[in-house]
Amino acid sequence: MSKLFTPITIGDxxxxxxxxxxxxxxxxxxxGFANDWHFVHYVSRAVGGxxxxxxxATAVIPEGRITYGDLGIWDERHIDKFRKITDAIKGYGTIPGIQLAHAGRKGSCDLPWNGGEELITGDHAWPVDAPSAIAFEKNEPDPVALSKTEIDAVTNAFQQAALRAVKAGYQIIEIHAAHGYLIHQFLSPLSNQRTDEYGGSFENRIRLALEVVDAVAQVIPKSVNLWVRISATDWVEGGWNLQESVALTKILKEKGVQVIDVSSGGLMPDAIIPADPGYQSGFAETIKRETGMITGSVGLLTEAVQMETLLTMQVCDLIVLGRKxxxxxxFPIHASRILDRKNIAPKQYGRA
Ligand SMILES: Cc1cc2nc3c(=O)[nH]c(=O)nc-3n(C[C@H](O)[C@H](O)[C@H](O)COP(=O)(O)O)c2cc1C
Structure with a gap:
C-alpha cells in the first residue's frame, strides 16, 4: 500500500x-448560509475519495468575511445547512473539517469574479478591523485598530463558532492563522505595530493566536481535532518567518493543537513568491523535523508520485490539495490506481 493511501490516526x-x-x-x-452549491461541491470531493x-474559510462574525459571499457560522441558524453537508461527507467515509476565519483588514471585498476590490461604500461594505491602522493595499482606507475589548470579542466569537461547528458535525476545526488574515496580521510585525501586550515582541504578537486556540480547545470535545493553518513566512524581509513559525508550533503543540497546515504568504501584496511545484513543502519539513508536530503540506502538489515522495521522505504527514x-x-481515485493499482471508486462507478 502506498503512503498516500495509508490511514493515519490523529487524536480520536x-x-x-x-x-x-x-x-x-x-x-x-x-x-453566510451554505446552499446547494456548497453541498454538491464538498460531497463530490468525498465521492472522489x-x-x-x-x-x-467560514467567518466567525459577519465583519470577519472576506466578501459578502463567504460562508459564516456566527448564528445558530447556520448549523442546519452545514449538518447536511457533514452528514453526507461522512456517508462516504470522509472526515469533515471546517476552517474558522476572520479576515481583518482583508475584509469587505467584492467577489473575485467582480474584480475583488475592497468595497468602501454600499450595501456589501463594512468597516474593517486590524491590529494596527495599516491598510493592506496603499489605495485602501486604513482599518480600525482593535481595542482590547474588541480583541476579546473576536476570541469569544471563535469560541462560539467552534461550539456551533461541533454541533454541525465537523470533526476537525482548523483555525485560519495564515494568508494575511486577522490572526496572521497580529503575528507579523509588518501589520502589527501595537504598543500594548498584543504587539512588539514575539510573545505579544502570538498572544491572539494563543488566546483563540485556548478558547477553542476549552470547548471542543476530545473527539474533535484542532488544527491551525499558518503562513510559515511572509516572504518579506522583516516579516513573520520560519524560525518564528517553528517557535509558535512548539507552543501550539503543548496547547493540544494536533496538526499544522503549512502555507505561506498573503500578508503583503508585493511579496515575491517563487511558486514552483511543492514550493512550500520545505517549510512543512522544517517544522515537522524541529517540533515533531504532524504537518500538512500545501501548494502546487499535483502529481501522485510527487505526493508519495514527500510522504516517503518524511517531509510531511498530510498532502493538502487545493486547485488539483x-x-x-x-483525483484520489486516479492516484490510487497509479500508486496501488486499486480501484477505490464508489461501486456505482465501478464499470468505468
Ligand atoms: C479559489 C480558492 C479559494 C481559496 N480559499 C482559501 C480559504 O478559504 N482558506 C485558505 O486557507 N486558503 C484558501 N485558498 C488557498 C488554498 O487553500 C491553497 O493553500 C492554495 O491554493 C495552494 O494550494 P494549491 O496549489 O494546491 O492550490 C484558496 C485558494 C483558491 C484557489
Missing part, C-alpha cells in the same frame, strides 16, 4: 488516506 479520528482537501472559498453564500475535507481537487474531484 482516523483519516482513511493522507489526502486533505484544502479550504477554498467559494464566495457563493448569502448571509478525499480522506478529509477542510471547508473553506477543483480541477479534478476524482
Amino acid at each position: 479520528i482516523t483519516l482513511k488516506n493522507r489526502i486533505v482537501m484544502s479550504p477554498m472559498c467559494q464566495y457563493s453564500a448569502e448571509e 478525499a480522506g478529509t475535507i477542510i471547508q473553506e 481537487l477543483l480541477a479534478d474531484p476524482y
Whole structure:
C-alpha cells in the first residue's frame, strides 16, 4: 500500500488516506448560509475519495468575511445547512473539517469574479478591523485598530463558532492563522505595530493566536481535532518567518493543537513568491523535523508520485490539495490506481 493511501490516526479520528482537501472559498453564500452549491461541491470531493475535507474559510462574525459571499457560522441558524453537508461527507467515509476565519483588514471585498476590490461604500461594505491602522493595499482606507475589548470579542466569537461547528458535525476545526488574515496580521510585525501586550515582541504578537486556540480547545470535545493553518513566512524581509513559525508550533503543540497546515504568504501584496511545484513543502519539513508536530503540506502538489515522495521522505504527514481537487474531484481515485493499482471508486462507478 502506498503512503498516500495509508490511514493515519490523529487524536480520536482516523483519516482513511493522507489526502486533505484544502479550504477554498467559494464566495457563493448569502448571509453566510451554505446552499446547494456548497453541498454538491464538498460531497463530490468525498465521492472522489478525499480522506478529509477542510471547508473553506467560514467567518466567525459577519465583519470577519472576506466578501459578502463567504460562508459564516456566527448564528445558530447556520448549523442546519452545514449538518447536511457533514452528514453526507461522512456517508462516504470522509472526515469533515471546517476552517474558522476572520479576515481583518482583508475584509469587505467584492467577489473575485467582480474584480475583488475592497468595497468602501454600499450595501456589501463594512468597516474593517486590524491590529494596527495599516491598510493592506496603499489605495485602501486604513482599518480600525482593535481595542482590547474588541480583541476579546473576536476570541469569544471563535469560541462560539467552534461550539456551533461541533454541533454541525465537523470533526476537525482548523483555525485560519495564515494568508494575511486577522490572526496572521497580529503575528507579523509588518501589520502589527501595537504598543500594548498584543504587539512588539514575539510573545505579544502570538498572544491572539494563543488566546483563540485556548478558547477553542476549552470547548471542543476530545473527539474533535484542532488544527491551525499558518503562513510559515511572509516572504518579506522583516516579516513573520520560519524560525518564528517553528517557535509558535512548539507552543501550539503543548496547547493540544494536533496538526499544522503549512502555507505561506498573503500578508503583503508585493511579496515575491517563487511558486514552483511543492514550493512550500520545505517549510512543512522544517517544522515537522524541529517540533515533531504532524504537518500538512500545501501548494502546487499535483502529481501522485510527487505526493508519495514527500510522504516517503518524511517531509510531511498530510498532502493538502487545493486547485488539483477543483480541477479534478476524482483525483484520489486516479492516484490510487497509479500508486496501488486499486480501484477505490464508489461501486456505482465501478464499470468505468
Ligand atoms: C479559489 C480558492 C479559494 C481559496 N480559499 C482559501 C480559504 O478559504 N482558506 C485558505 O486557507 N486558503 C484558501 N485558498 C488557498 C488554498 O487553500 C491553497 O493553500 C492554495 O491554493 C495552494 O494550494 P494549491 O496549489 O494546491 O492550490 C484558496 C485558494 C483558491 C484557489
